[in-house]
Amino acid sequence: MRRIFIAGNWKMHLEGRQAAELARQVARQAEDCPGIDVAVAPVFTAIVPVVEALAGSPVMVAGQNCHWEEKGAFTGEVAAEMLAAAGCRLVIIGHSERRQYFGETDETVGRKLQAALRAGLLPIVCLGESLEQRDAGQTLDVVGRQLEAVLAVFPSEQASRLTIAYEPVWAIGTGRTATAGQAQEVHTFIRQRLADKFGPDPAGQVRIQYGGSVKPGNAAELLSQPDIDGALVGGASLQADSFGAIMRAAESQGA
Ligand code: PGA
Numbered sequence: 001m002r003r004i005f006i007a008g009n010w011k012m013h014l015e016g017r018q019a020a021e022l023a024r025q026v027a028r029q030a031e032d033c034p035g036i037d038v039a040v041a042p043v044f045t046a047i048v049p050v051v052e053a054l055a056g057s058p059v060m061v062a063g064q065n066c067h068w069e070e071k072g073a074f075t076g077e078v079a080a081e082m083l084a085a086a087g088c089r090l091v092i093i094g095h096s097e098r099r100q101y102f103g104e105t106d107e108t109v110g111r112k113l114q115a116a117l118r119a120g121l122l123p124i125v126c127l128g129e130s131l132e133q134r135d136a137g138q139t140l141d142v143v144g145r146q147l148e149a150v151l152a153v154f155p156s157e158q159a160s161r162l163t164i165a166y167e168p169v170w171a172i173g174t175g176r177t178a179t180a181g182q183a184q185e186v187h188t189f190i191r192q193r194l195a196d197k198f199g200p201d202p203a204g205q206v207r208i209q210y211g212g213s214v215k216p217g218n219a220a221e222l223l224s225q226p227d228i229d230g231a232l233v234g235g236a237s238l239q240a241d242s243f244g245a246i247m248r249a250a251e252s253q254g255a
Contacts, residue, residue, distance in 0.1 A: 041064045166210055
């Protein structure tokens with residue numbers, strides 16, 4: 001009942017023309033994958049060229065971040081409403097790189113999440129533990145705490161609009177992927193927490209992506225897990241071939 005959702009997080013790569021070219025290639029590959037949802041997240045300055053390149057395609061565009069206010073004296077920030085006006089359907093919130101390098105906290109994640117809802121954007125909220133936390137046996141505590149900040153502000157009647165991305169920090173950009181079993185364990189825990197808060201039906205509508213070194217070679221196994229509903233892909237989303245192979249792996253799971 002949950003459509004598999006594959007999103008490419010392009011991070012701080014690809015200026016407008018390069019991004020538009022890759023978007024066109026992704027759109028072509030998406031024609032072979034009608035059973036899944038696909039999105040790409042370019043840098044802010046490439047959003048408009050990418051939206052234009054994707055005109056007529058079901059591939060959606062996501063912002064990589066947003067501010068919680070609608071406008072004001074916040075130099076260097078971009079409002080959720082501005083992303084929506086530029087053609088974004090989604091926004092990534094609380095990516096671990098933002099938590100790690102830009103001081104994002106559970107509190108700012110909650111505020112940004114509310115801003116996304118206010119702007120009509122579909123949020124992808126990222127959660128995940130560091131290697132030290134995993135080694136100390138704190139994975140579920142950490143993820144549970146991060147999730148609490150989401151559940152505190154998210155209305156259950158909008159559950160089908162929510163995507164959670166579980167991204168263990170030690171697996172991001174390292175080539176080290178969580179095993180399908182490790183990921184499924186955390187996804188099950190997230191689903192249970194969602195059910196405790198929203199009730200089983202709304203919780204069953206929330207898509208939980210896995211992220212962290214997803215590649216063509218491991219996508220099928222990860223996506224075969226019952227609570228892994230998609231992937232947030234960094235490095236492998238920067239090449240049409242590898243992103244397309246992940247999309248096709250997802251399409252064959254969804255079929
Ligand atoms: P990666 O990044 O696929 O390069 O590990 C994933 C992410 O940070 O979303």
